[in-house]
Amino acid sequence: MxxxxxxxxxxxxxxxxxxxxxxxxxxxVGLAVERMELTSLTREQAAANxxxxxxxxxxxxxxxxxxxxxVVKMVVAGEEAVGIVRKLMGATDPRxxxxxxxxxxxxxxxxxxxxxxxxxxxxxxxxxxxxxxA
Ligand code: IDP
Ligand code: MG
Numbered sequence: 809m810x811x812x813x814x815x816x817x818x819x820x821x822x823x824x825x826x827x828x829x830x831x832x833x834x835x836x837v838g839l840a841v842e843r844m845e846l847t848s849l850t851r852e853q854a855a856a857n858x859x860x861x862x863x864x865x866x867x868x869x870x871x872x873x874x875x876x877x878x879v880v881k882m883v884v885a886g887e888e889a890v891g892i893v894r895k896l897m898g899a900t901d902p903r904x905x906x907x908x909x910x911x912x913x914x915x916x917x918x919x920x921x922x923x924x925x926x927x928x929x930x931x932x933x934x935x936x937x938x939x940x941x942a
Contacts, residue, residue, distance in 0.1 A: 811889040812842070813926045814935035819877035820920040822846070827880050830910055830923060833896055839886035843940055849875050856938045857924075866919070873919050881939050890932055893925040 817830055831841060849857075854871045861867045884893060898909025902921050905912035915921040926932035 810885070810887060811929055811932065812883055812885045812936060813890045813893050813929075813932045814924075814939060815882045815884050815893055815926075816874075816924040816939075817880040817882075818874055818920070818922055818924060819879055820916070821914070821922040822878050822880055824914070826914055826922065829914075831882075833910060834882075834884055834893065837892060837896065839884050839889055839892060841882055842885050843883040844880060845882075846878055846880050848878050851875055853938055857935055869919060874924075883936055883940060890926055890929055894927065897923050897925050 815834070817827055821827065821830060831844075834841065851871060854874045855862070857874075858867065858870055861870065886892070896910055898905030898911040898915075900911070900921065901918045902911045902915025905915060907913065910923050911921050926935050
């Protein structure tokens with residue numbers, strides 16, 4: 809099924825100069841970047857994006873981290889885009905992420921894990937609205 813997903817290169821990915829390689833991996837598997845912008849997130853946007861984690865011990869650090877520097881936000885489209893981007897990203901903890909995945913190859917820690925991708929088509933719709941409007 810043709811889908812859209814929200815992808816964000818987190819501050820560590822931008823700071824380390826990984827934008828081109830990450831976009832390349834997305835394009836290599838035939839997905840299309842429909843929107844892309846280098847920007848800084850407001851606290852409100854970060855809190856809305858991670859609302860499911862509110863109250864967890866890492867929540868404040870996570871919101872602080874993703875608002876600590878510029879990110880690259882994207883809308884990525886294509887056949888099964890949501891699941892394929894999650895596969896490209898690899899496991900949440902870079903220590904568990906397989907080699908060949910973005911987090912497996914570049915991630916340094918659980919909070920600095922390079923990239924965000926929506927976890928379902930419903931999350932994608934919600935997140936695209938938060939970051940790009942309706
Ligand atoms: P995901 O990014 O793979 O979807 P989530 O469970 O949705 O993973 O968590 C969102 C983000 O919060 C993760 O990418 C990671 O940066 C951070 N995170 C998740 N679990 C922990 C934790 O236990 N400690 C610190 N940070 C965490
Ligand atoms: Mg998630």
